[in-house]
Amino acid sequence: MYHYDDFDRTLVAERVAEFRDQVARRLSGQLTEEEFKPLRLMNGVYLQLHAYMLRIAVPYGTLSSPQLRTLAHIARRYDRGYGHFTTRQNIQFNWIKLEEMPETLAALAETGLHAMQTSGNCIRNITSDQWAGVARDEIEDPRIYAEILRQHSTMHPEFSFLPRKFKIAVTAADHDRAAIRVHDIGLRMHRNGAGETGFEVVVGGGLGRTPFVGKTIKPFLHKRDLLSYIEAVLRVYNQYGRRDNIYKARIKILVHELGAEKFAAEVEEEWRAIKDGALALDEAVVADIASRFTYPDYETLTDEPASLQTARASDRRFDTWFRNSVAPHKVPGYAIVTLSLKPEGAPPGDATADQMDRIADLAERYSFGEIRVGHEQNLVLPHVAQRDLPALWTVLDAIGVATPNVGLVSDIIACPGLDYCSLANTRSIPVAQELTRRFRSLESAHNIGRLHINISGCINACGHHHVGHIGILGVEKNGQEFYQITLGGRADEHAELGSLLGPAVPYEQVADVIEDVVAAYIELRVRPDELFIDTVKRVGIEPFKERVYATH
């Protein structure tokens, strides 16, 4: 966990006081909506279809038990008893009254949570690998650098009015769990030939109406140069990014139109002027930030203790969950546990206040008080002793977060869609719910293997449909809900955008079509362990198209 200091606490408290005054002035009519709207957005407050929505940042997806309890309290006291974890490691509450927003933010501030920069044309919540600090394939904890970027970008005046919103993700593992290649800037820590640790800098990725996979403009950036180089990227964007057309304002458009090479040259020139100035990171600064991350006092344990083996042998349900939801930890005898927020028939990513409280308790008892939020809208307990897994599973199962479907066909990413969002033109959640019912058989889901379905209710792509193995995009046609299907997208280190299967299908047919696509895959795969995404890569989308459009 990272421990905030007095400076952070004061900053957040002052912001709450400032917003309290702004809300009071709005409610009394001293501020017009036009004047107030940018102020509320700077504090994560949106107006949706039928209520205000508050988006709270969870920096690099790390939460403490007290923080999760605070979120449960917010859900219960100010909302309708639940919250929604998003694809950017935030949590959203859908029903908070503007009148109670200052109280809500004050309650959040008590545990170091806030909603700053979760909206607006600024640098948004810095995201990372939800397994950061514990993954076996990681070379260093990327959150130290995510935190440095968070501190540098918080209320940074030069980057508070960018041409458009700006999203940064950092990872330090071989396998990309943070979707860095579809971010405005993606940072991948790796080692160069000399064994030094630095960053591959990927720029101009993004989804939305014009999706791009990011381009590498700097294969290796020394750690000391992180802030100066990112600042140079942002300055080039600030200078050349289009402010005349909201649809062309993201950095991905600039990188595409200039070309990655020219863009990189512009950044290089800007960077040369500032790289040895105040932004150069010296080791003492990094060490200071790193020192404020505390790590568990792990016991000396061994992998696969006898009690775990016995439990796996004697309880098939436990064993199925273990194989699906438990991952190796870098410390022997420990495990990383993913909690599925995708039970059959439920809105993806939603957790009730009671579930949040129980998970906070379990984290305290079994995971050194730490919880993570992943971009796939699940939670993680990152430090569980393997001997405790049977006892932990019993409670997770009882509270409904132990569905062993992590990474499988029913582990669906979905945006809130038209059921909440004022930008959406079709629903997402009911489509996801129906698909979880169609694929309720866990045996079948395990036979299908890893398969990511991502659903967006409009072209803004908050449900990451472009990078779903199966992507589903809702479009409105003559007042009716239709859905375009794409195949072959992926958000990992081999990121690709999906290809359109064919004409959009009506709402009622979506689940049938997806079942057909999956059935076609089962027939087309050359062996049971050829993943859906690999089959699509091998055969292309034509065989799927023939199957689907011959039937529907």
Next chain:
Amino acid sequence: MTAPQQQKLKIKGPVVITGNRLGDGAVVYLTMDGGWSTQLNDAEVTTLADRATQLLSEANASDIDAVSAYVAPVIVEAGSIKPGNLRERIRVAGPTFALPGSEAR
């Protein structure tokens, strides 16, 4: 996509003016006497673009009661006003599934 508030005014049938109540975001409708009600049946219905434009202009003139006002289609059946599309049906009735933790789930 374009949010309703940003669309040009095109009227093909009966419409009302709707928005969200400032204090809590609740869905409200402009009434005959220029006030706002949470009940769609209280709304002033018009089929005339000029009248709708005028009502919208009046609604936007004061943003202390309701915000983000726009023109929404409705269906009038047997003296009862019903939402005219899916978006408006959701605004009246809420999400189309049982909310997490609710009894219905």
